[in-house]
Amino acid sequence: MSADVRHDAIVLSHLSKSFGNVQAVRSIDLTIARGEIVALLGPNGAGKTTTIDMILGLSRPDTGTVTLFGASTRDAVQAGEVGGMLQTGSPPQYLNVRELITMVASLYPRPLDVDKVLKLTGTMDIAKRSTVKLSGGQTQRVRFAVALVANPDLLVLDEPTAAIDVEGRRDFWNIMREVAADGKTVIFATHYLEEADSYADRIVLMARGRIVADGPPTEIKAKVGGRVIRATLENVDVAELSQIPGVTAADRRGEGITIKCADGDACDKVLRELLTRYPGARDFEVRGVGLEDAFLELTANDEDDEDLEQGLL
Amino acid sequence: MKHLTYLKFEVLRTLRNRRFLIFSLIFPLVLFFAIAGPNKHITVEGIHFPLYYMTAMASWGSMTAMLSSGARIAAERQIGWTRQMKITPLSTRTYFSAKVLCGYMMAIFSILCLGIAGSALGVHLSAIEWLKMMALLLVGLIPFAVIGILLGHLMKVDSLGPALGGVTSLFALLGGSFGPIFTSGIMLNVVKDIPSYWLVQASQSVLSPSGWPPAQAWIVIAIWTIAMTRVAMRVYQRDTQRVS
Structure with a gap:
């Protein structure tokens, strides 16, 4: 059969x-x-x-x-x-x-x-x-x-x-x-x-x-392959960071900066550029967004998903 | 049978299980020689003692073989092999049947070994008597095939050894495999509702010429088989639905 x-x-x-x-x-x-x-x-x-x-x-x-x-x-x-x-x-x-x-x-x-x-x-x-x-x-x-x-x-x-x-x-x-x-x-x-x-x-x-x-x-x-770069860098304008090619989002809290990029390749380019432009940057940490985080982003606007908001899981 | 190759490998696996061989073949033999050997010229109430003890050990050995064959499912459940088998065309019925057939095979081996041991101590039975004993034992073993499968689904491998030992000993003891423990009174009526009592009777049917078992034997065996099958099916269904 x-x-x-x-x-x-x-x-x-x-x-x-x-x-x-x-x-x-x-x-x-x-x-x-x-x-x-x-x-x-x-x-x-x-x-x-x-x-x-x-x-x-x-x-x-x-x-x-x-x-x-x-x-x-x-x-x-x-x-x-x-x-x-x-x-x-x-x-x-x-x-x-x-x-x-x-x-x-x-x-x-x-x-x-x-x-x-x-x-x-x-x-x-x-x-x-x-x-x-x-x-x-x-x-x-x-x-x-x-x-x-x-x-x-x-x-x-x-x-x-x-x-x-x-x-x-x-x-x-x-x-x-x-x-x-x-x-x-x-x-x-x-x-x-x-x-x-x-x-x-x-x-x-x-x-x-x-x-x-x-x-x-x-x-x-x-959608889910993003990378996050964290580093220490004093006196930098977030708008300047956002303009580095490959950066999808940037943020600064005190001396710590957080930069998001779309994937591994983009991340490599951003890192090189970052070092060239800001030799004072240090304490680098790169990690994948991870499926769990990526998922949260994907469903962040999912309003009918009540029990997720309530954190039942 | 459609799955002959599968059955062949199940038989092979059974024969390679050394612990299984020791418990269902060697133990009854050792006990038989240890107890009946020194008493081989004794006759109790007209019955040659080695013959009596051979039939007793045949009930014990065959019951052990039958119970532990089904109980080996516990090991296959624990490693997840039963789930793997469920996604093959092999039906659950065939999977269980193979286990029961292997149990019967080992039970028959056990009885044959004891037969040979018996003849070494001067036991003599006619071919007809052998056939009668064997046939009745095979019927008496049916509930134990089901109980074995049930144990295989209730137990974890860690607890299987003690559980199997306990269940087998209890059935053997109450049924009279090591000699009758109740010869009259209310407790005799109680043990007559236990299938191992009739398994021992089946084995000892050759001791007296009138020895066909009464209707009660068939009824007890049938009721235990049906009841245990129901319980086993419920446990099997619960087991199949994964809980995690």
Whole structure:
């Protein structure tokens, strides 16, 4: 049974989920077309994992529906159209890596060749090793292999690179791209803007249970990729600072100045210019705006969001 | 069966679990040789003592195998593997069935090992008697398959060992695996409502020629199975809905 090409891969409609008093996901609507690679980006507690659990049928929505390839989650999962990497899900004991992958492959109607997956994920050299004798990075590769061997039309990955270093992260995404090249749909959760920017062709920004922005990476990056420079500098006019190219906002309190710029590149230029113009400037501190702050800015004018103003979360 | 490869690996995992093998195979054997060995020429009320003790240990060993097979789900829950399995086409029913089948496999191993040990001490049973004992034991084990799965969903790995040990010992003790503790009175009627009592009776059906169990046995087994299945299903549903 192959998924109908006419249907979108994922359609979420009015999806909500609460845990006690905490509204983890608040009536979100989202449609993901076949073949899209979408990043679900947001700070911790944004509702990413809850959304993913509902997409996979691991958690039942309070309201709203999940449709995968035009069918229910249950049907899509049973037809082997869905594969996933959850935040938890360590391989079980008493199997070696090859046996584990073979076992998982046997559950799916159209699995990839086990050898191919072992090669692809760099687990061939540990194929005979017991699943409990793996390092953190190796475990992550094995979990990745578990998701890949299913050869699903939709791959759902919940913070797949959380436990691996930068180099491993690049390897991971190179493999993912290769696998997804034949039209797979991929949705992954992350709290790294860089990761979302580099590997997704669409970013859905979530915060406090809502989708607060949705668009191509360039667009989202412009919204949330800002940098803040702080420094000590006496007797400077704020208006002068604001005129430095790349500065989006400037402020001064006593001897401390705060300058905002759109992204990392702009920030570098502003810093150089600042040093040239004001050799007396010192105590530099540069930081990213951060997703949480960026979100607050994005929703600052959201007047119907009462409980945010009241700080209920 | 659709998922033969899956079942094959589940069996493999069961056989590689050394602790599981020790508790369901080795312990009953050791106890059997320790107790029945020195008494191998003794006959109590016309029953050859090693035969009596072999049937007692068969009930204990097979029950341990069955309970701990389901209870191993606790470990898979703890590492999040059950959630991973839920997003594969493997149905929950098949996942549980595989655990029960592995439990039965180990239970049969346990009984066979004791059979061999028994013959070493001069126990003799006809093929018919063996079949009868085995068949009745397999029926008597049904509630324990469900209780095992229930434990697997109630317990954390840390508390599983003591809980499993406690539950098994209590059932074995009350049921009479280590010898009957009540032979008359109100407590006998109480323990007759416990499935392990009938498991022991099933095992000891070969001790007397008339030994088919009474209707009460089937009723107790059925009621425990249904009740425990209900509880297990409720616990399973609660467990499936993630609370965080």
